[in-house]
Amino acid sequence: MSTLTTQDTFEALLESAPQNFSELRAAGKAIYHSLGLPAAKEEEYKFTAITKKLEKTISDFRAASPFSISENQIKESLFKGFDGHVLVFSNGKFLPELSQSIEGIEISTLDIEVAEVGSIAKAEKDVFAALNQASFAGGISIKVPKKVQVEKPILLLSFNQANEGQVIIPRYWIEVGDFAEVTFMDQSIALGESPYFVNKVVEVKGGINSQINYFRLQDEGNQVLEVSNIETDVQADARFTSVNISVSGDMVRNNLSLNLLGSNCEGNMYGIYLLNGKSHVDNHTNVDHTIPHAESNELYKGIFDGQSRGVFNGKIFVRQDAQKTNAFQQNNNVLLSEDAIVNTKPQLEIWADDVKCSHGCTVGQLDEEALFYLQARGIDKTLAKGLLLYAFVGEVLEKIEDESFKNHVVELIQKRLGSKF
Amino acid sequence: MLTIKNLHASVDGTPILRGINLEVKAGEVHAIMGPNGSGKSTLASVLAGREEYEVTEGEVIFQGKDLLDMAPEDRAREGVFLAFQYPVEIPGVSSTNFLRTALNQVREYRGQEPLDAVKFLSLMKEKMKLVEIDQKLLSRSLNEGFSGGEKKRNEIFQMAMLEPTLSILDETDSGLDIDALRIVSNGVNQLKSDKNATIVVTHYQRLLDYIVPDYVHVLYKGRIVKSGTKELALELEEKGYDWIKEEVDSAAV
Ligand SMILES: Nc1ncnc2c1ncn2[C@@H]1O[C@H](COP(=O)(O)OP(=O)(O)O)[C@@H](O)[C@H]1O
Numbered sequence A: 001m002s003t004l005t006t007q008d009t010f011e012a013l014l015e016s017a018p019q020n021f022s023e024l025r026a027a028g029k030a031i032y033h034s035l036g037l038p039a040a041k042e043e044e045y046k047f048t049a050i051t052k053k054l055e056k057t058i059s060d061f062r063a064a065s066p067f068s069i070s071e072n073q074i075k076e077s078l079f080k081g082f083d084g085h086v087l088v089f090s091n092g093k094f095l096p097e098l099s100q101s102i103e104g105i106e107i108s109t110l111d112i113e114v115a116e117v118g119s120i121a122k123a124e125k126d127v128f129a130a131l132n133q134a135s136f137a138g139g140i141s142i143k144v145p146k147k148v149q150v151e152k153p154i155l156l157l158s159f160n161q162a163n164e165g166q167v168i169i170p171r172y173w174i175e176v177g178d179f180a181e182v183t184f185m186d187q188s189i190a191l192g193e194s195p196y197f198v199n200k201v202v203e204v205k206g207g208i209n210s211q212i213n214y215f216r217l218q219d220e221g222n223q224v225l226e227v228s229n230i231e232t233d234v235q236a237d238a239r240f241t242s243v244n245i246s247v248s249g250d251m252v253r254n255n256l257s258l259n260l261l262g263s264n265c266e267g268n269m270y271g272i273y274l275l276n277g278k279s280h281v282d283n284h285t286n287v288d289h290t291i292p293h294a295e296s297n298e299l300y301k302g303i304f305d306g307q308s309r310g311v312f313n314g315k316i317f318v319r320q321d322a323q324k325t326n327a328f329q330q331n332n333n334v335l336l337s338e339d340a341i342v343n344t345k346p347q348l349e350i351w352a353d354d355v356k357c358s359h360g361c362t363v364g365q366l367d368e369e370a371l372f373y374l375q376a377r378g379i380d381k382t383l384a385k386g387l388l389l390y391a392f393v394g395e396v397l398e399k400i401e402d403e404s405f406k407n408h409v410v411e412l413i414q415k416r417l418g419s420k421f
Numbered sequence B: 001m002l003t004i005k006n007l008h009a010s011v012d013g014t015p016i017l018r019g020i021n022l023e024v025k026a027g028e029v030h031a032i033m034g035p036n037g038s039g040k041s042t043l044a045s046v047l048a049g050r051e052e053y054e055v056t057e058g059e060v061i062f063q064g065k066d067l068l069d070m071a072p073e074d075r076a077r078e079g080v081f082l083a084f085q086y087p088v089e090i091p092g093v094s095s096t097n098f099l100r101t102a103l104n105q106v107r108e109y110r111g112q113e114p115l116d117a118v119k120f121l122s123l124m125k126e127k128m129k130l131v132e133i134d135q136k137l138l139s140r141s142l143n144e145g146f147s148g149g150e151k152k153r154n155e156i157f158q159m160a161m162l163e164p165t166l167s168i169l170d171e172t173d174s175g176l177d178i179d180a181l182r183i184v185s186n187g188v189n190q191l192k193s194d195k196n197a198t199i200v201v202t203h204y205q206r207l208l209d210y211i212v213p214d215y216v217h218v219l220y221k222g223r224i225v226k227s228g229t230k231e232l233a234l235e236l237e238e239k240g241y242d243w244i245k246e247e248v249d250s251a252a253v
């Protein structure tokens, strides 16, 4: 039995880490050791006992080695009607040979040292970011030069499988130049049923007036443990939009942080939880308003069935200088069963005095009156529920500006809700 | 068409309907009147199948079938329509999508082909005229932000679309101005035929000037305490409900 809190467990992983980025890795390792894995009841991981879960579920704490993937597997994984570029990963390792080169964009494995890696998702903020920094292997660096408008979306397609080791450590470094525009889609496919642990870090360095979308689908299955840290710097006049759709997972923790660094920028965080069984998904978001005249919008909607559990923690930090901030946050949840649980908490720290900030969290049941109304018009109960729940998450779906991704999510939702409409 | 026998229903253990008997035949219009709180909406809800009301005794036979045994959606598909006293606002569900889903579910149950978008729209246009409902309303979310009158009109519009056999109108008149009342009543009257029947629930006689009932029943304390023809409604208009209450309450002592 492993005793994670003594930090021995990931030792083998740390020992076998690649030799590049040696200073960065050493720093990550030191921070990892000093922070330690979250203890039970530790504030930041209060509702998501990931350490205990890892102890119980993961038996081989070495890195899962990459495995071969066929062209056909890739083809079959694409959303219907998908029209874009595909970058393929196997257990976190970027596979250039199976990926398309994209004109005007620099893409490489993270073997080559990119000086700024670790400068946005800082290791000291989260022990899993530190662990990733110390141990990642074969990540990717994507650089979209200044003024380039990438017309088609870029799909970051990961294939994961517990494979001589159950730990997968993806690391993405994304740089988007001034005035550049790009949409990323992030999707992982699980091969096999064995559990594994994904410890992912995505850093996005956006330029001024850049427009970046990051749409993510978490549909890997119920054997997956994951902690991800996605963090972005948003510069003046730029816009960053994240849409995160979680429909499965044994235990998933998403740390999403937006640093609003230049005036007139906009940071958007949208998400859906649609969970059943014993799935547990925790969205911890953080938006840091450091300068005046920036806007942030956040909307997460959750539907929980079975014994599933949702956690939402929305931190809005408005620094003293960040006057004229507009910050909106909303988290609404519907519980479909008596055993489902939601813990939702807005966490506002506002040091400026001239700000517009609104927030609201709700947890409720499906509106029985509305359900009866639809049934009384002849609509089957399951279908009626589906219609209502679909309407409930509709506001978030609208934010997905890619038809194939959106349609795929819509189909997933309809299938899950047992209704087609 | 509809036979209600000794119907008792309660909510959270409190009896509300306490022995209702009613017989409705095809082609008839029945008015159910009575003071507030007498159980009119409860009766309408029990017929439509709302689950919070527990039927403790009695039976309801609709066209030879046990109505109480059916799920609400099956009752609707069999031809029962309830125009709600308080129609629910459903944000995010478009009126048009809702109606098309409902209509096609009903059609499927009846073994009919689903309507395609074109046929559906032309049917919608035709029925919209009947209640003079604005197309703009139907492009919005279902009942969301509708005025009271618009909601009631939308109920009758849905009724026109679904062509029920038995329509139960729960206080469809309340809150309507005279013009709206005339339009709504007109719609109802045009939908009337010798094959369907209507139960009009109201506590005002005014509606019955427009939708003329064959029978009038007075519901009080969960029972039908008086039945008559449309003259009874006029009498109630003139004298109020007190005399009936007194009659019933003194008989009960
Ligand atoms: N859902 C409910 N829960 C508790 N009491 C109810 C409920 N529905 C109706 N009642 C009670 O039943 C009685 C009859 O109500 P209702 O059928 O709405 O009367 P009406 O439509 O004739 O005004 C009232 O005393 C009302 O308070």
Ligand SMILES: [Mg+2]
Pocket (backbone or CB within 6 Å): B040, B041, B042, B085, B171
């Ligand atoms: Mg009533």
